[in-house]
Amino acid sequence: xxxxxxRKSTKLPLTGSLVETYPHDLQMYKIPPTEDIxxxxxxxxxxxxxxxxxxxxxxxxxxxxxxxxxxxxxxxIGELKTQGLKYYAKLCEKSSCATTEADLQARRxxxxxxxxxxxAYCRTEELRRWFIARELELFKMRFATMRGEAVETFFKLxxxxxxxISDEEKSEIIHFLRESTPHSNIDNMKFFKxxxxxxxxxxxxxxxxxxGGYAYIPHKDFISVLSAQYRTQLKQSxxxxxxxxxxxxxxxxxxxxxxxxxxxxxGNDYSDAKAIxxxxxxxxxxxxxxxxxxxxxxxxxxxxxxxxxxxxxxxGLFLKGIGVTLEDSLRFWREEFTKIMExxxxxxxxxxxxxxxxxxxxxxxxYSPFSCLKIINNTVGPGDCHGCxxxxxxxxxxxxxxxGYGFDxxxxxxxxxxxxxxxxxxxxxxxxxxxxxxxLGLGINHPNQYFEESQKIAxxxxxxxIKKEAKKVPVKKEAIEEFDEMDFDEAM
Numbered sequence: 274x275x276x277x278x279x280r281k282s283t284k285l286p287l288t289g290s291l292v293e294t295y296p297h298d299l300q301m302y303k304i305p306p307t308e309d310i311x312x313x314x315x316x317x318x319x320x321x322x323x324x325x326x327x328x329x330x331x332x333x334x335x336x337x338x339x340x341x342x343x344x345x346x347x348x349x350i351g352e353l354k355t356q357g358l359k360y361y362a363k364l365c366e367k368s369s370c371a372t373t374e375a376d377l378q379a380r381r382x383x384x385x386x387x388x389x390x391x392x393a394y395c396r397t398e399e400l401r402r403w404f405i406a407r408e409l410e411l412f413k414m415r416f417a418t419m420r421g422e423a424v425e426t427f428f429k430l431x432x433x434x435x436x437x438i439s440d441e442e443k444s445e446i447i448h449f450l451r452e453s454t455p456h457s458n459i460d461n462m463k464f465f466k467x468x469x470x471x472x473x474x475x476x477x478x479x480x481x482x483x484x485g486g487y488a489y490i491p492h493k494d495f496i497s498v499l500s501a502q503y504r505t506q507l508k509q510s511x512x513x514x515x516x517x518x519x520x521x522x523x524x525x526x527x528x529x530x531x532x533x534x535x536x537x538x539x540g541n542d543y544s545d546a547k548a549i550x551x552x553x554x555x556x557x558x559x560x561x562x563x564x565x566x567x568x569x570x571x572x573x574x575x576x577x578x579x580x581x582x583x584x585x586x587x588x589g590l591f592l593k594g595i596g597v598t599l600e601d602s603l604r605f606w607r608e609e610f611t612k613i614m615e616x617x618x619x620x621x622x623x624x625x626x627x628x629x630x631x632x633x634x635x636x637x638x639x640y641s642p643f644s645c646l647k648i649i650n651n652t653v654g655p656g657d658c659h660g661c662x663x664x665x666x667x668x669x670x671x672x673x674x675x676x677g678y679g680f681d682x683x684x685x686x687x688x689x690x691x692x693x694x695x696x697x698x699x700x701x702x703x704x705x706x707x708x709x710x711x712x713l714g715l716g717i718n719h720p721n722q723y724f725e726e727s728q729k730i731a732x733x734x735x736x737x738x739i740k741k742e743a744k745k746v747p748v749k750k751e752a753i754e755e756f757d758e759m760d761f762d763e764a765m
Contacts (some may be wrong), residue, residue, distance in 0.1 A: 323413070360378070360383075544641040556571075589606075664692075
């Protein structure tokens with residue numbers, strides 16, 4: 274892939290050349306991009322596509338929505354709009370051949386971003402599997418939105434030489450088509466005759482008529498043919514990309530970005546709080562609004578009047594993100610630590626770190642609270658109490674802690690089940706539901722997001738129907754196994 278990265282901005286291709294390069298919303302991604310882009314755009318496009326793929330995964334695994342259903346599609350498109358990715362939302366809503374400037378630029382970003390992610394996800398079998406599954410979901414969803422001329426143009430552009438069977442041939446086998454095809458209105462459907470191995474998914478589910486080594490599929494199921502081709506092509510392309518990784522990673526600017534992309538966090542960084550939280554309220558907030566990782570740090574601080582460096586950093590930045598001011602933060606830590614040490618020792622050894630978190634010492638950066646991905650990937654040693662409790666805590670201890678908080682057996686069972694499977698962020702979502710007696714099934718990606726959503730419930734901004742009995746969010750087993758979680762924790 275000839276994708277040159279430059280630090281200075283470069284002029285984009287003229288609209289005319291974009292029309293030739295990107296004549297259709299949906300692409301098979303056979304030809305790599307060759308234009309120059311800035312390093313900043315490289316990173317932005319990569320993160321935006323990761324956000325898109327995570328939205329697809331969340332819709333299935335966390336929300337329990339049926340793949341390609343109307344609810345599933347609506348959720349994904351809604352998430353893209355919420356994340357500010359309106360150009361992806363438009364590409365997913367209705368694939369077309371329009372040539373407006375906005376359409377062309379959206380296709381360009383889509384094209385480049387796909388190839389960037391190939392470089393990031395070709396490294397291991399687990400990464401490749403996750404990437405291929407998400408890209409196939411995206412491809413199928415976008416193909417399903419095409420109509421009439423757009424479908425014909427797509428076939429022509431990609432040299433897909435498939436023609437529907439004649440009316441005479443169809444009439445001869447119409448009885449078999451009606452019995453084998455799970456669609457209504459068979460008489461008015463176009464049918465294609467393809468080699469049976471091109472639609473093994475339909476054969477496996479017995480949703481197609483087979484005769485003489487051929488499968489007769491309605492136009493509604495033609496995506497099975499294309500997705501099989503696309504999957505094969507993508508697997509081969511990722512293998513080639515992996516083979517050339519050494520050449521690509523000679524550019525040091527790209528190494529850390531590509532290696533850390535799957536664990537990257539692309540949401541709100543919560544570096545600037547929207548409100549001020551008094552430290553006098555932290556005890557009650559920890560019980561009602563804090564995620565478990567922060568609640569256990571708060572509890573430990575109150576009991577031991579001390580936290581190790583990792584705990585102080587993780588919890589201190591979280592407090593900053595929810596709205597605790599520097600002055601209050603200094604007072605909070607000082608009051609606790611001076612219960613076991615002299616004031617002079619606190620001022621000399623610990624006050625600097627508190628001011629550092631707020632950008633008042635050292636490099637004076639405006640540091641952001643840790644995301645779930647960073648917390649999960651943290652190294653936690655003996656005696657430490659920071660990190661993610663679902664990953665770093667013994668399951669028995671975690672279960673006892675949840676019982677101590679008064680959760681019912683079913684809620685504890687769901688949390689522990691997700692923890693054992695390595696789906697730590699889903700376990701956190703189950704914890705959120707247990708605390709708030711609801712079934713929201715939020716995708717938790719950041720402790721401060723957890724706090725923000727909890728605040729909305731406390732303020733009545735989110736109306737809940739309090740559940741009388743614990744209700745399990747339907748999640749397909751195959752979806753859980755395929756998902757591998759957004760942060761890819763089971764690969765670690």
